[in-house]
Amino acid sequence: MSRRRLLAEINVVPYIDVSLVLLVIFMLSAPLLTQGVNVNLPKGATKPVSDKTPPILISVTRQGQISLQYRQTHSAVDLSALAEQVKAIAAANHDQVQVLVGGDTHVDYGKVMAVMARLQQAGISHVGLLTRPEGH
Template sequence: MFQRKRRRPVAEINVVPYIDVMLVLLIIFMVTAPLITAGVNVDLPKAEANPLAEDSKPPIVVSVNSDYEYFVTDGSSKDGPMSPGDLAALVGAYIKVEPDRPVMVEGDATVTYDVVVNLMVLLQKQGVESVGLMTDPVEE
């Protein structure tokens, strides 16, 4: 009579579905990455001020939050909490590379005035000639 041939099981893994999933994940990350902003949660004081010109270089933002932690945000990257001396040295290194880059201080509204002034003095000692203060616009 007829004898059936036994089929051997396929011992290969089909990787095409895995590649499809990886490409979809890559596209998702490429779309969402520009939407993620690196920053520090700071409650800025409110004041009337003119914004930076759009054609200027992105500023180096020095932040002090309500817990008196210091941060530096350089366009896209944010450095973790650091001491005021380390912060000033890091900003000084940025300024030596790009001397005409603006530096902005983002101080929380609850931070005392002397902390912001001392930070500005440290930045001045590192060669920062001009420092701007960031504020939120006044709501009418």
């Protein structure tokens, strides 16, 4: 009796078929997964924020009062004197200071914008807005 030799080859055709079907599925579903809002972002050169100097914190309370906090000092500030005080702190730090503005949820939007305008007049370019994460 003659023995038949076993054929020990792998049939790769089904694997190629499955791979091509998956490729087509992913190619068709990828554009549907991309969601977003079209925003025209401004272009400009930015520098990383220096962590060496602490930021100036400006808070606007519900009553519209403005307070300035830098390092260990915390004081109430009038809107007219805000620009001079921030400019003095920035000059002492070689203009390497970041200003963070936080406003109460119920404060008038115009009051926060007045603070931002004063900071712009003072020549402060690194201004951030403080927010609270949702659920806190």
